[in-house]
Amino acid sequence: MELTEIIKPENQVYGKPRLMNDNPMHYCPGCSHGVIHKLIAEVIDDMGMEEQTIGVSPVGCAVFAYNYIDIDWVEAAHGRAPAVATALKRLNREKMIFTYQGDGDLAAIGTAETIHAVNRGENIVIVFVNNAIYGMTGGQMAPTTLVGMPSSTCPYGRDVALNGYPLKIANLLAQLEGACMVTRQSVQTAAAVRKAKKTLRKAFENSMAGKGTSVVEFVSTCSSGWKMTPDQSNKWMEAHMFPFYPLGDLKNTE
Amino acid sequence: MEDIKLMKGNEAIAYAAIRYGTDGYFGYPITPQSEIMETLMAEMPWETTGMVVLQAESEVAAINMVYGGAASGKRVMTSSSSPGISLKLEGISYIAGAELPCLIVNVMRGGPGLGTIQPSQADYFQTVKGGGHGDYRLITLAPYSVQEMADFVALGFDLAFKYSNPAMILADGIIGQMMEKVVLPPYRQRKTEADIRQESPWAVQGKLQDRKVNVITSLELDPAIMEENNNRFQAKYRKIEETEVRCEEFQCKDAEYLLVAFGSSARICQKAVELAREEGIRLGLLRPITLWPFPKKTIEAYGAQAKGMLSVELNAGQMVEDVRLAVNGQTKVEHFGRLGGVVFTPDEIIAALKEKLLKP
Known part of the structure; x- marks a missing residue:
């Protein structure tokens, strides 16, 4: 059988999401962002919400998220995405609004905006990528960096006496009345990806149903910042990140 | 029949904002301008014109709400007084860098620091020379009466939308607190989504099939393009300097x-x-x-x-x-x-x- 006979639309079993464009991604090999972007693009398309969706990108590695998913975007100042999304949703109630934020953005500089947006129960989705490090600026300590984990600003490992403890901000957010869903997911295996996509869709549906804020944390890797290969990163994440940031729903209101 | 009322300058701002067809107000309490949000909350314009009024958790959050609302082509505003405006400057710089229209009110008080709650005009430099980072300019209107507090809401918004640039009403505690008679402006309709898509084609309203994506950002890593952006801002500022002096x-x-x-x-x-x-x-x-x-x-x-x-x-x-x-x-x-x-x-x-x- 010739290749041309095989490569036909009816034989296609998998493809790039329609809303992902062909711009070369700036993410490092092994980075979790690419997979999470893909899931968001698929969910928006599956829901038929392309024309109603506005994304808010953060400051951090995902600052250029707007270059990859073909929807309207607003690029927010560092940590301020939940405030930006608050107004977008309140002034455009029929639109689907989400923020995409890293750990520094959401759990350090933007802690106030995050807590208050969730506490108000804004009908938005917060996608939170927690790789326990500042990737964009070159691997500095994050609020979620594990105890003993090295970074360029804690080269001998996070020292509790000096830096305090890693912040389990999702646990904190799950306590808030305004949150309808707070969950931890990952994307290092095919099974995890499938589960994460289902969860993400539920989060977006919650926002359109007016149920309150949905927070989807992705426990993620940063091969460059962690100074490991992608494969080592996944193993390290499973061995060290998952015990401290256990996967699963912290809150899921039906 | 003219609609003449006796009120404070701060109250005039609030009533004029509702009547102008403002889509959203986002603020945080601070003396001597708290009557603006208090009046809006008491009037409940969300039940009449559909205007959203929200008390934010901080001035920083409020100005970023303005950024988000303005990005979607809406008429949005915030108000504060000197120490609060200092907190908003990050957001104001982003709004100027993203070329978004919005209205900001500063009812100045004495500084520096926490200063005093009494009137002052010590934020002149901060307002007209920059304040936030980068080469940007704020269209700045200085009302000297309660009537102008009311009138400059419309003027500020009109100029902001004409030039896609933030505008500021720079008042002070005297103008904000004193009572005078004021003729309130007539009611105007809020813009519909169709109006916004037509009048502000850059606004994020969701990507329809017939256009490219809209991205609101002040970021550009390529210095050559960033210089072009800055040259565009400067050309706009020169045009404002030529045409909008009052x-x-x-x-x-x-x-x-x-x-x-x-x-x-x-x-x-x-x-x-x-x-x-x-x-x-x-x-x-x-x-x-x-x-x-x-x-x-x-x-x-x-x-x-x-x-x-x-x-x-x-x-x-x-x-x-x-x-x-x-x-x-x-x-x-x-x-x-x-x-x-x-x-x-x-x-x-x-x-x-x-x-x-x-x-x-």
């Missing part, structure tokens, strides 16, 4: 000496001009209404004929620098001010005029 002249035509003052200071200076003329001093008043763009040409022209100018400000000498630049050495320019929330009297202004300019 300045009021009060008894200037035959004046030998001129006071230059804005906002509440100009109000006090009007009385000083009357008193001086009773004494036989031919005094006039130039009142910049737009602080940026600054009325350079008018001041330059009067600089050629006046024997001296006194810049009268509730600060340690800020606008006087722009007056001197405009006059460019043609005549003597001095400054008179009171600081930290103390307000001068007309007599003090005349005494300062005599001391600094009339003394042989």
Whole structure:
């Protein structure tokens, strides 16, 4: 059988999401962002919400998220995405609004905006990528960096006496009345990806149903910042990140 | 039948905002401007015009809500007073960098730091010289009456949308707190999504099939493109400087000496001009209404004929620098001010005029 006979639309079993464009991604090999972007693009398309969706990108590695998913975007100042999304949703109630934020953005500089947006129960989705490090600026300590984990600003490992403890901000957010869903997911295996996509869709549906804020944390890797290969990163994440940031729903209101 | 009411300047801002068809107000309480949000909350415009009013968790959150609302093409505003405006400057820089229209109200109080809750004009530099980071400009309107507080809401929004640039009403505690009669503007419709898609095609309203994606950002890593962006901003600023200057002249035509003052200071200076003329001093008043763009040409022209100018400000000498630049050495320019929330009297202004300019 010739290749041309095989490569036909009816034989296609998998493809790039329609809303992902062909711009070369700036993410490092092994980075979790690419997979999470893909899931968001698929969910928006599956829901038929392309024309109603506005994304808010953060400051951090995902600052250029707007270059990859073909929807309207607003690029927010560092940590301020939940405030930006608050107004977008309140002034455009029929639109689907989400923020995409890293750990520094959401759990350090933007802690106030995050807590208050969730506490108000804004009908938005917060996608939170927690790789326990500042990737964009070159691997500095994050609020979620594990105890003993090295970074360029804690080269001998996070020292509790000096830096305090890693912040389990999702646990904190799950306590808030305004949150309808707070969950931890990952994307290092095919099974995890499938589960994460289902969860993400539920989060977006919650926002359109007016149920309150949905927070989807992705426990993620940063091969460059962690100074490991992608494969080592996944193993390290499973061995060290998952015990401290256990996967699963912290809150899921039906 | 005119709709005449007696109210505070802060209240006038709130009523004018509702009537203008403003889509959203986002604020955080701070003296001496809290009546703006209090009035809006009491009026509940979300039940009449559909205007959203939200008390944010901080000034920082409020200005970023304005950024988000403006990004979607809506008419959005915030208000604060000096220390709160300092917190908003990050967001204002982003809004200017993303070329978004919005209205910001600063009812100034004395500083620096937490300062005082009494009136001041010490944020002139902060407002017209930048304040936040980067080369940007804020269209700045300085009301000197409760009527202008009401009128400048529409003017500020109109200019902001005309140039896709943030506009600021720079008032102070006197204008915000004093009560005067005011003719409220007529009601205007809020924009529909179709209006926004047509009038602000850059706005994020969801990507329809027939257009490319809209991205609101101030980020551009390529310095060549970033320079082009900056050149575009500067060209816009030059156009605003050419076309949008507003300045009021009060008894200037035959004046030998001129006071230059804005906002509440100009109000006090009007009385000083009357008193001086009773004494036989031919005094006039130039009142910049737009602080940026600054009325350079008018001041330059009067600089050629006046024997001296006194810049009268509730600060340690800020606008006087722009007056001197405009006059460019043609005549003597001095400054008179009171600081930290103390307000001068007309007599003090005349005494300062005599001391600094009339003394042989």
